[in-house]
Amino acid sequence: MSSEPIERRVSYLGDRLRGRRCQICGKEYFELRDYCGNCGRKSFGKMVDIDFFYEKGRLELCTLVNEPTNKFTKLGSYIYGVVSFHEGKIRVPGRLTDKLIKNGETVDFSSLEGREVVPRFRRRYSVERSEIIPTISLAFTFADEHYPHQDYRVVKPNKEYTSPGIVGYGMYTSRFRIKEGNIERAVPFIDEDAITAAVEAGKLALIHSGVDNSLVGKIYVGSESNPYAVKPIASKVAQVLRLGEEDEDVQGVDAVDTEFACKAATSMFKDAASLVNYPKIGVPYAMVIGTDNSQAAPRDSPGGELDLFVGFGGCAYVFGKNDVIAELEGWYSCTSDTPDFWRRDGEPYPMHGGRFTGDPAYFKHIRKAAKRLMERLNLQTSDINYFVAHQPNPQFPVRIAKELGFKEEQYLTSLQVAKFGNTYSGSSPVGLAAVLDIAKPNERILIVSYGSGAGSDAYSFMTTSQIIEKRQRQKLTVKYHAENPFLEYVDYTTYRRLKLGM
DSSP states (O other): OOOOOHHHHHHHHHTTTEEEEETTTOOEESSOOSSBTTTBGGGTTOEEEEEOTTSOEEEEEEEEESSOOGGGGGGOSEEEEEEEETTTTEEEEEEEOSOOOOTTOOOOGGGTTTOEEEEEEEEOSOOOTTSOOOEEEEEEEETTTTSOOOOOOOOOOOOEEEEEEEEEEEEEOOSEEEEETTEEEEEOOTTOOHHHHHHHHHHHHHHHHTOOGGGEEEEEEEOSOOSOSSSOSHHHHHHHHTOSEEETTEEESEEEEEOBTBTTTGGGHHHHHHHHTOTTTOOSEEEEEEEEEOOOOOTTSTTGGGGGTBOEEEEEEEEEEESOSEEEEEEEEEEOOOOSEEOOTTOSSOEEOGGGGIIIIIIHHHHHHHHHHHHHTTOOGGGOSEEEEOOSSSHHHHHHHHHTTOOHHHHGGGOOHHHHOBOGGGHHHHHHHHHHTTOOTTOEEEEEOOBTTTEEEEEEEEEOTHHHHGGGGOOSOHHHHHHOTTOEEOOHHHHHHHHHOO
């Protein structure tokens, strides 16, 4: 019998930081052992899984790698060290990520050693474009900086709702920014991409929801910057987050990628809600993630004008009928073959139709979807507390909001493009998250996405009393990401280098 590919075996352990604990003596191992080295044969059947992915570790010691090997050269100099868990019961090697070290820069190791760190899911090293992308969670950032640690505690549900809706959500973006004029854009670190952002957003959504990850029976990951032309990324997200019941090393979850430009995620809101609402063959919970490392050619190249607004990040939503924070009232979608934005197979950067992307594309579809849904639900603009639109730039969402009759207090909260850039599949979901961060119970939210090619999805959500109760679990709010005191701003050259990745 042949064994599994080495990358599969490495990622199965390293992506999730899995280990085993002996129930007899308590000894822990950073490997899947069937027996304990201390207890021998009597420990067979007494070894239980342990998971360090949601825990804090401690950086015990570290060093600076100034001359990395070929696979790590794109990282430049980096800090490597030993991280311990559970008061030193487990020690693992790990790399500090999200840290740009300039040539000749000295590092004060004494200021780093002894501090708590959080596991991060990242690319492991650089490979050729024809190879599988290696990933791992043996990358760490400090727990008291831009990515604070949050406990993942499964909470027993106490209320079932008649209508399905949002049970929890999470937004993720990096600590790096480029600022030009009044526009800031999130920039991925060199070891980040759409997959890593999806995992982080999904992790935060599970923490916020309090849902048992084994009860998530469906996951949709929407993206137009999947690093693979053929291979799903939803399968990787499902494995790392351990979604669905696990049978040996296979997850009992349906995982699928979706693609419809910037509405690849919102298109699945209705599907997720329908699935959890279906009594016979549905699932308890479904997850929807919009994630993108938005693409654009350099500004001096054809299509380079897009480079002024592209961003990076992901946003995840858990749908269910228990402990809902925002019930789904209704939806309407519209579609047409309007080629305003495209990227041919094999081309690295997208192109767009210039002014054609406005009135016949963005405005036409959002206007149609919003008006039709409001008609179906017999709503006036005064019945809606918050309006969220897709945000390709700062001007378009403001113009359509005013055209539809909404006032500033109804749409300003959702406007995030000037802080993170256009996060494509995550754009309108991030705007929705910004609203959910501050919304009160019994407030109505109208969100209308847009995807080039072209189409719009309109949804009406009504918040519940549980939106307040769950806020204490949410440290990494949209506002926190935007105003994080540990943000690092980079110049254009560094921005382009980071965007290209490993």
